[in-house]
Amino acid sequence: MSDTREVISDARSVVVKIGSSAITSLVGGLDRGRLDRLADAIESRMQAGSSVVVVSSGAVGAGLAPLGLTTRPRDLATKQAAASVGQLALAHAWGTSFARYDRAVGQVLLTADDIARRIQHRNAQRTLDRLRSLGAVPVVNENDTVATAELRFGDNDRLAALVAHLVGAEALILLSDVDGLYDGDPRKGAAHFIPEVTSPEDLDGVVAGSGGALGTGGMASKLSAARLAADSGVPVLLAAASDAARALTTADVGTAFSPRPDRLSARLFWVRHAADTHGALHLDEGAVRAVVDRRRSLLPAGITGTSGNFHAGDVVALVAPDGRTVARGVVAYDVTELDFMIGFSTRSLPADLHRPVVHADDLVRI
Structure with missing residues (x-):
């Protein structure tokens, strides 16, 4: 057997x-x-x-x-x-x-x-x-x-x-x-x-x-x-x-x-297979490598845009420049907050916005 x-x-x-x-x-x-x-x-x-x-x-x-x-x-x-x-x-x-x-x-x-x-x-x-x-x-x-x-x-x-x-x-x-x-x-x-x-x-x-x-x-x-x-x-x-x-x-x-x-x-498992996605975060190549290859948290500097109407705690798709969904994760910000953070380094943002957009512990590769 x-x-x-x-x-x-x-x-x-x-x-x-x-x-x-x-x-x-x-x-x-x-x-x-x-x-x-x-x-x-x-x-x-x-x-x-x-x-x-x-x-x-x-x-x-x-x-x-x-x-x-x-x-x-x-x-x-x-x-x-x-x-x-x-x-x-x-x-x-x-x-x-x-x-x-x-x-x-x-x-x-x-x-x-x-x-x-x-x-x-x-x-x-x-x-x-x-x-x-x-x-x-x-x-x-x-x-x-x-x-x-x-x-x-x-x-x-x-x-x-x-x-x-x-x-x-x-x-x-x-x-x-x-x-x-x-x-x-x-x-x-x-x-x-x-x-x-x-x-x-x-x-x-x-x-x-x-x-x-x-x-x-x-x-x-x-x-x-x-x-x-x-x-x-x-x-x-x-x-x-x-x-x-x-x-x-x-x-x-x-x-x-x-x-x-x-x-x-x-x-x-819930994030990867069960949860509905409420929107998407579009990443540059550097962010894709950090998230997929190095299993790092997603920071605002690597985001090029958003789509959908999501809120903090929702599951979103992480999308590469070629349109592929490379990961899913629980987003830490509302889309209205995030739109003002896109492309900025964490150090240039107010202290209450220093947490990752998607923490590595809340992220799963597809």
């Missing part, structure tokens, strides 16, 4: 993402038998001493049959209507399944705004931590009934990666209808299975497709989520839901993604 698989197998805190296709069908809605088997595997892992957070897709799929729909809706209003019906059924199904073990289930519905805004981010973290400390299973889903096109995670794979870092998970397990990563679509001919991803070079030549009839993800979103989580220091296992029991015990199935050696702090 590889070191990564051993870490996943031994992890005491796990996030398990369940794909729509693993628990729903277009004809019958929720498949209680498959959902029960997944709950069995999760309960076994919890009995072995791990805490588990479930990120469950399937709300829209569960709402199709009750509403007489035969295909996944494309318009937002119908999709949200299906989610409002299906979310109730989904939560009840998970609750009923875990009730066989006298295990409580807590439903946690999140929007991208809940992750992007620091206060909601911390509140969600505290709720999930408390549910786990009380021995309950948090079942997380995107709040499809209120999320708009502008305020969406995009898919539950990305949500699962964000939740894994949010709760400090030691492993992320993505379960769906695929048994791992291939360098192409195995349904369309010869494709080679990739059992381990230890570096970005292992993904050279990999072609990933989009979602199927019931879901919004597909291999492209799973690969993106796995890389996001691994980049933040969380090892990932991508496996078939039918192999859930092995994925949650020996971890000897699917594709394992090795994490980066140093895990980003919760704050820097």
